Each structure stands twice: as C-alpha cells, then as structure tokens.
Amino acid sequence: MKQRLLWLLFVSQVFAEKPSVIIVGAGVSGISAAVKLIENGITNIKIFEAEDRIGGRIHTVEFGDNFIDMGAQYCHGENVVYDTVKNLDLLEHAELFSAPKMYYSNGSHLQSQLIQDLETVVTNYDRDINRTKGVSLGEAFLEKYQNTILDKYKNDPETHKLASDGLIFAHSTILMHEGAFHWSRPASGRHYKPVKGDQMMVWKKRGYDMILDVLLKRYPDPSQKIPIEEKLFLKKKVTKISWSGTPVVELSDGTTHKADHVIVTPSVGVLTHEDLFDPVVPPRKQEAIKSMGFDGIIKIILYFPEKWWHDSDSTFFFLWDRRDLEGVTKEFSEGPNSWVTNLVALVRVPSNPHVLIGWVSGGLIPEMEKLPLDVIKKGSMFVIRKFLGRDYNITEPKAVLRSDWHNNPNFRGTYSYEKNGYFEEEVHYQDHLAEPLTHGTTPVVLFAGEATHPTHYSTVHGAIESGRREADRIIALYP
Ligand SMILES: Cc1cc2nc3c(=O)[nH]c(=O)nc-3n(C[C@H](O)[C@H](O)[C@H](O)COP(=O)(O)OP(=O)(O)OC[C@H]3O[C@@H](n4cnc5c(N)ncnc54)[C@H](O)[C@@H]3O)c2cc1C
Numbered sequence: 156m157k158q159r160l161l162w163l164l165f166v167s168q169v170f171a172e173k174p175s176v177i178i179v180g181a182g183v184s185g186i187s188a189a190v191k192l193i194e195n196g197i198t199n200i201k202i203f204e205a206e207d208r209i210g211g212r213i214h215t216v217e218f219g220d221n222f223i224d225m226g227a228q229y230c231h232g233e234n235v236v237y238d239t240v241k242n243l244d245l246l247e248h249a250e251l252f253s254a255p256k257m258y259y260s261n262g263s264h265l266q267s268q269l270i271q272d273l274e275t276v277v278t279n280y281d282r283d284i285n286r287t288k289g290v291s292l293g294e295a296f297l298e299k300y301q302n303t304i305l306d307k308y309k310n311d312p313e314t315h316k317l318a319s320d321g322l323i324f325a326h327s328t329i330l331m332h333e334g335a336f337h338w339s340r341p342a343s344g345r346h347y348k349p350v351k352g353d354q355m356m357v358w359k360k361r362g363y364d365m366i367l368d369v370l371l372k373r374y375p376d377p378s379q380k381i382p383i384e385e386k387l388f389l390k391k392k393v394t395k396i397s398w399s400g401t402p403v404v405e406l407s408d409g410t411t412h413k414a415d416h417v418i419v420t421p422s423v424g425v426l427t428h429e430d431l432f433d434p435v436v437p438p439r440k441q442e443a444i445k446s447m448g449f450d451g452i453i454k455i456i457l458y459f460p461e462k463w464w465h466d467s468d469s470t471f472f473f474l475w476d477r478r479d480l481e482g483v484t485k486e487f488s489e490g491p492n493s494w495v496t497n498l499v500a501l502v503r504v505p506s507n508p509h510v511l512i513g514w515v516s517g518g519l520i521p522e523m524e525k526l527p528l529d530v531i532k533k534g535s536m537f538v539i540r541k542f543l544g545r546d547y548n549i550t551e552p553k554a555v556l557r558s559d560w561h562n563n564p565n566f567r568g569t570y571s572y573e574k575n576g577y578f579e580e581e582v583h584y585q586d587h588l589a590e591p592l593t594h595g596t597t598p599v600v601l602f603a604g605e606a607t608h609p610t611h612y613s614t615v616h617g618a619i620e621s622g623r624r625e626a627d628r629i630i631a632l633y634p
Pocket of ligand 1: 179180181182183184185203204205206209210211212213225226227228229230231391392393394420421422425452454558560564565566568569570603604605606612613614615616618
C-alpha cells in the first residue's frame with residue numbers, strides 16, 4: 156500500500172513538472188503555439204527556425220515609400236486575426252477589386268455586359284459548381300462557364316470569341332486564388348469555410364507582420380512583450396525528428412536536442428519533400444500529406460516614382476486574345492515560353508501609393524522564380540505597356556521585387572489546397588495530418604500549420620488556430 160502511494164506521488168510529481176517543448180518553425184502557427192504555452196506557464200521551450208527571421212509566409216519588407224507584403228496580405232473576415240486586433244485600429248477595407256478595369260491584349264478597355272458577367276463568374280468561381288467526387292475544380296468550372304457565359308453569347312460570334320478568350324483569364328485567376336499550377340489539380344469539392352465579414356481587409360500600419368507584434372504583445376505596449384528571444388534560434392534547420400523514444404531533434408549544424416514534446420509546423424510542401432521523421436510517419440499521415448496540393452503563385456512588386464494611373468483606379472485585369480498569345484514570344488522572347496502571359500492582374504497597395512503588385516499564376520512559376528529581376532521587370536513592363544499603353548502614359552519603375560516561395564526549400568510553395576482524386580465530403584485529411592504521433596496515449600510529436608486546419612487551411616487565421624490547438628493539447632496534459 157505504502158509503495159503504491161509513493162508510486163502515485165512520483166507519477167503525479169512527474170506530470171506536475173512542466174514539460175520541455177521544441178517547436179519546429181517560427182511562422183505564425185509556431186509563434187501562436189509558443190505564446191499560448193508561455194502564457195500557461197510552460198516556458199521550457201526552444202523554437203528552431205530555418206530562416207533568419209520569424210513570420211514564415213508572413214513577410215513584410217520595406218519597399219517604396221512604406222512596406223509591402225511578400226506573402227500574406229489580406230485578412231479574410233472576422234476571424235481570429237480580426238478579433239486579436241479589432242480594438243487597435245489596424246485593419247481597413249481594401250477598395251481593390253470594387254471597380255477593376257479589364258483590358259484586352261489589343262490595348263482596348265473592355266466594358267461590355269460580357270465583361271461584367273465574366274467578372275462575376277470568376278469572382279464567385281467556386282459558387283454553384285457541381286462538387287462531384289473525382290471531378291477537378293477546372294472541369295466543374297468549365298461546366299459552369301459553358302452554361303452561364305458561352306451559351307448566353309453563342310449567337311453573337313464576336314462576343315462569343317471574347318467569352319472564349321475569357322476562359323484563359325478565368326484559369327489564371329482561379330490559379331491565383333488556389334495557389335495551384337493547373338486547375339485540374341484542385342478538387343471541385345472543398346472543406347474550406349469562409350468566415351463572415353469583410354474578406355479584403357488590409358493593414359493600415361506596416362503590413363501583415365503587425366499580427367506577430369500583437370501576438371507577441373510587442374504592440375501596442377512593448378513593456379508587456381512575451382519573452383521569446385532567448386527561446387528562439389534562427390537559421391537552425393531541423394533535419395531529423397526521431398520519435399521512437401523521447402523525441403530528439405537533429406539540426407543541420409549536427410547538434411541534437413531532446414524534448415518531451417515537439418510541435419512540427421513546416422508547410423505541407425516541406426513535409427512532402429523532406430524525409431524528416433525516424434521512424435517514418437504512419438500510412439494514414441502519409442496519405443494526408445499526399446492529399447494536399449502545394450504549388451504557388453508569384454507577386455511582382457513595382458515601384459513607380461512617377462505615378463501613371465488615376466487615383467480612381469484600383470485593379471487592372473489582363474485578358475489575352477488567343478491570337479496574341481500565340482505570337483507573344485516573337486514580341487517578348489526573354490525567359491521561358493510566354494511566361495509574361497501569366498501576369499493576370501495589377502493591383503494597388505493602399506498604404507504604398509507608388510507601388511503596384513502584379514499577380515502571377517501557373518505552371519511556369521518555378522522557372523519564373525529563377526529569372527533575373529531585370530527580365531522580370533522588362534517582361535512586366537512589356538505586358539503593362541501592351542495592355543494599358545494606349546490609355547496611360549506609362550512611366551518606368553525604379554525598383555522591382557519578386558517573391559520566390561516555391562523555390563525556397565523552407566516553404567516550397569504558397570498555400571495548401573485539397574487535391575482532386577482525394578476529396579471526400581466526410582473525410583478531413585487536415586485532421587489526419589493534425590493527429591499527433593504518440594507513445595501510448597501521450598502525444599510526443601504534434602502537428603500545427605495552416606494545412607492542419609480542417610476548414611481554414613491556406614490562411615493566417617487557420618495557422619494561428621492550429622498553433623493554439625496544439626499548445627492546448629500539451630497544456631491539457633499538465634493540469
Ligand atoms: C504569396 C502568399 C500570399 C498569401 N496571402 C494570404 C492572405 O492574403 N491571407 C491569408 O490569410 N493567408 C495568406 N497566405 C497564406 C498564409 O501566409 C499562410 O497560411 C500562413 O502564414 C502559414 O503559417 P504557418 O505557420 O502554417 O506556416 P509557415 O509560415 O510556412 O511557417 C513554417 C515555418 O517553418 C520553417 N521551417 C520549414 N522547414 C523547417 C525546418 N526543417 N527546420 C526549421 N524550420 C523550418 C519555415 O521557414 C517557416 O518559417 C499567403 C501566403 C503566401 C505565400
């Protein structure tokens with residue numbers, strides 16, 4: 156009896172002791188997990204981050220007259236980001252897509268009823284499509300496009316031709332939203348659930364990295380800041396996580412680190428490409444990783460000291476005539492096969508008045524990310540002048556930036572999507588990815604990151620919720 160009591164005392168003391176936790180990755184999910192753990196008294200934490208900064212796919216840089224976001228930019232609805240900052244007057248509505256202008260590759264400004272129909276169908280591309288198992292988003296959209304646009308204009312050959320060209324625009328735009336290289340890749344079905352409220356809020360101060368400052372309580376009152384500096388190790392890439400016994404994390408510098416729990420946050424692109432786990436993760440998790448697509452988009456950011464657009468302009472869309480597409484390499488031959496045609500829109504940044512952001516999508520992205528910046532600049536200016544040169548006196552940009560998320564081995568893409576061939580209404584592969592690796596019932600390796608969120612994957616708010624969820628899982632073990 157006495158021995159049993161002593162054993163119980165020993166066990167309760169072990170569990171009363173606070174655990175050690177390693178967090179792999181200091182993106183917003185890793186930071187959110189760390190903050191939650193620290194706020195709940197679990198302070199024996201090490202965060203290993205491969206890059207030389209925190210934030211991951213939130214990356215705000217100084218550019219032009221202010222800041223711009225190379226990664227996440229918009230707060231979509233009244234989600235956890237909104238709730239966290241709503242009393243701080245940091246977000247505002249972006250009037251960006253309210254009055255977009257559509258231009259044709261012959262230089263004309265398109266304003267017909269067809270263009271309104273096209274914009275509506277592309278903006279709401281995933282509404283009213285047939286979500287059938289095994290049918291890709293592209294196939295489902297084509298069916299909708301045929302019924303709503305092509306059939307409507309079938310008796311007017313000229314408009315019908317333009318409507319058919321509109322499909323190329325629709326394809327590029329959908330890829331931009333999905334972050335996929337081709338619209339045959341995402342499933343027509345999806346588990347993503349939008350959060351109510353304004354879907355296009357932007358940051359008044361700096362950029363999306365404000366959320367990191369608010370989460371870490373560096374803003375608005377720096378004296379309240381959460382002390383993570385001594386727990387954070389930058390430029391420390393994790394190369395192996397051994398989890399058959401007490402988890403051990405190995406870094407590229409050869410050092411090893413033990414902890415009671417490891418929270419893994421790298422993107423699903425990184426999980427797909429890297430052989431991080433020893434032993435390998437169970438088949439159910441391997442299948443979950445395979446079920447998610449992770450390709451990419453590019454932002455091209457141009458700074459024009461001399462503004463050439465009107466104050467009332469917000470967004471320019473580019474619609475190619477198929478005949479111009481065929482001849483484009485003769486007009487602009489630098490870089491891979493007609494890459495310039497993948498520049499689908501040019502959008503203003505409210506807080507940076509001399510800057511325009513070009514959005515690029517499609518399968519040429521890996522090659523485009525390798526192009527020298529001067530080719531990116533020349534190609535972008537070729538498109539801008541071709542489409543807008545008739546109506547605007549286009550000036551020369553002084554500086555240019557281009558994102559490179561896909562070729563960066565710490566990301567390997569931009570945001571996750573549900574792949575065609577895997578989607579099933581009742582199966583949430585994101586939940587399978589989020590299941591911890593356990594010893595008995597004790598979770599030892601836990602998974603956070605946007606792709607582990609069942610309904611808000613691909614977003615910042617999903618990433619934050621996932622980090623907090625995994626911190627809670629650990630906190631619950633040590634009441
Ligand atoms: C161009 C672009 C535009 C976007 N636009 C929006 C938007 O408007 N709104 C929105 O809500 N979301 C947007 N997103 C998505 C959003 O940015 C992400 O969903 C979110 O930031 C992901 O956070 P995370 O913590 O899950 O992953 P990450 O930010 O990828 O964090 C993971 C971290 O792990 C690190 N890492 C990787 N491998 C290792 C390793 N082996 N060892 C150590 N560290 C490692 C990485 O460097 C990274 O810092 C956008 C993303 C991109 C790229």
